Amino acid sequence: MKKKNFVCIECPRGCALTVTVGDGISVEGNFCPKGKAYAEAEVTCPRRIVTSSVRGEYGMISVKTDRPVKKTKIFVIMRQIRAAKLFTNVAIGDIIIENADGEGANVIATRPYANIPRED
Structure with a gap:
């Protein structure tokens, strides 16, 4: 299992997220569903505005x-x-x-x- 830490940028709260990738993706530390979606996207297919x-x-x-x-x-x-x-x-x-x-x-x-x- 691999762990990654992120700061969520989806809202001003800036939740400290811990993502565990193994058989599936587990997200901890999010206070809203946006944080979970952000973390999952960040480990599977990160995207940026250029x-x-x-x-x-x-x-x-x-x-x-x-x-x-x-x-x-x-x-x-x-x-x-x-x-x-x-x-x-x-x-x-x-x-x-x-x-x-x-x-x-x-x-x-x-x-x-x-x-x-x-x-x-």
Whole structure:
């Protein structure tokens, strides 16, 4: 049996969870069902929102994935983000990279970008 400890991030309470993985998954320390679901997901298929920046012709634009992606896909997505460059205006929520993880997660803009030179 393998034990892992987590701090639940599903609510402000921040429960200290102990997960035991053996024949099944046992979760202790959660005060609500969200903690149990979080711990089970964290040991079976951990996921994260990826945040980064994409180069634009005249500056950088902040981006993120529109849903959590498998941790194993983060480097695949980051390679695509590093290779991307914007040459057009974008609004918040516009898709910058479609289906970045191969499972439907898009990389979207988190702020507007105007493709015009800045005056310093």
